[in-house]
Amino acid sequence: MLMLLENPWIMVLVIFLINIIYVTALTMRMILTLKGYRYFAAGVSVIEVLIYIVGLGLVMNSLDQIQNVLAYAFGFGVGIIVGMKLEEMIALGYIVVNVTTAEYDKEIPRTLRDLGYGVTHYAAKGRDGDRLVMQILTPRKYELKLMDTVKQLDPKAFIIAYEPKNIHGGFWVKGVRSKRLKAYDTEEI
Template identity: 60%
Template sequence: MLDNAIIMVSIILIINIVYVTFSTIRMILTLKGRRYIAAFVSMFEITIYVLGLGLVLDNLDQIQNIIAYALGFGIGVVVGSIIEEKLALGYITVNVISSDPEIEFTKQLRDKGYGVTSWYAYGMDGDRLSMQILTPRKYELNLYETIRLIDPKAFIIAYEPKQIYGGFWVKQVRRSRIKSGKKQEQKEKETAQLDQ
């Protein structure tokens, strides 16, 4: 079966896509502090790696195998990154500077379940409202959308905290009090209808 060049190229390509996908996920799990899951994933990763590399090294005279190996590596990086985005492990901290300190920004975000610390600041063009918000990564895009709806001119900076300890944020965020955008909008519509 491995004598057929097309089958050999396909096997090498698939093996390397799977290997690099596992490698990418393992690296991300390690960075997120999930070492035991990362160790478990690495067992499959190395087994697949040895199989794929062995096939290529046994057939170094076949340039298509080397090309398939390299192509599989590149595709594996993309696939692993997509899977990591879907998993959305960890938390993100978002710093927001509102152009209008009079907007009830903090209240609106807290009503949606986000932990917000805010303070008044002074920028080049006058007073500002500065906020720091912690959210699980899976709610990151919803948070950005909410911020843009409240203040389209808001300045946003986001980063992943290395370690989180204590405070109101962690308790509330871990309890998943954050309401997704669609669920919150539906709830607000139902409340408005009842009030009428």
Template identity: 50%
Template sequence: MDYHLLIKIFSINLVYIMLNTMRLLLSMRGYRFPASFLAVIEITIYAIGLSMVMQYLDQPAYLLAYALGFGVGIYCGMLLEDRIALGYAVIQIFIASDNHALAEELRNRGYGVTVQSGYGRDGDRLILTILTPRSTERKLCRTIEEIDDRAFYISYDAKYIHGGFWTKRVTKLRVQRAHEALEDQEPLDPRTERVSEDEFVNDENK
């Protein structure tokens, strides 16, 4: 048994599937040109790997190496895409109608927050919609839980965005600077973080 060939088959299929996973994720997010470029590299590697394993179909060890490369490639591709974190995410938060502190605190930290009224089983609710770079999505989720651990939120991908506050101000650097500015300030008494509904409405109309 040629162990060098086993490693080569495993590695080639790992790279192929990793690129395949990345290409699919890029395609779903609307990155046409990067996805097309990856497809060219992907199919070339696929042809090389397939031609190698086809010569050893009667030997299970080589098929196993090919299959393992497939599985590990999917996992590595998802990890890589998550690390690169391309695009934007939309997070919707559902909170009590009298809880305006969360929206104000998130704005102070550099996020754009749109507030809507809603109605749930327990009465009136506020729906906060936030667009954030995917690279800061997890940090935003942790921030939400720190400010209000009872808040219910949903996160999903934003494929296309255009105009308005989003494209001008929602950037990773802006969010990072806002966080750094807040860290330099003295912590506030939680009772002072809440504002009345009239103050909230007036602030929105400025």
């Protein structure tokens, strides 16, 4: 192993890869902490620190080699992107999507409920008349699917999405109808 690290190009690659793994873990730990998964965040932080010490040690032992410092810096940047992409794939938590539609059609909430979404709807008044407002809670991994579905049901709908901090009571206490959400294809709407 020591002979491999004596090759300057292998050393650059190892530092680059170590820092990608380190910063990916750092990004995931931050996201887990913000979402309230404290025990998972603590576990990831142990791995993060171990990798950090190894990577930083390799760079500190050869500060005269600018390529190692650059590999460390570029690995940091790539690690942030990889961590964010990983979090997007995992998509922890829920999202609330508020939809306002000029089409006062009660079939839209019914259709969304039949697909497995939790929908609360009510009448509202807008500048240009009556509106239908829907508040839809869904797992984050289905956010884009929900957006596409709403756009198919009403291409002119006004849509705002945000993450709720706490959820209590209601439809979601009994569990998510994710089998239904997974099963449908937006092209079928």
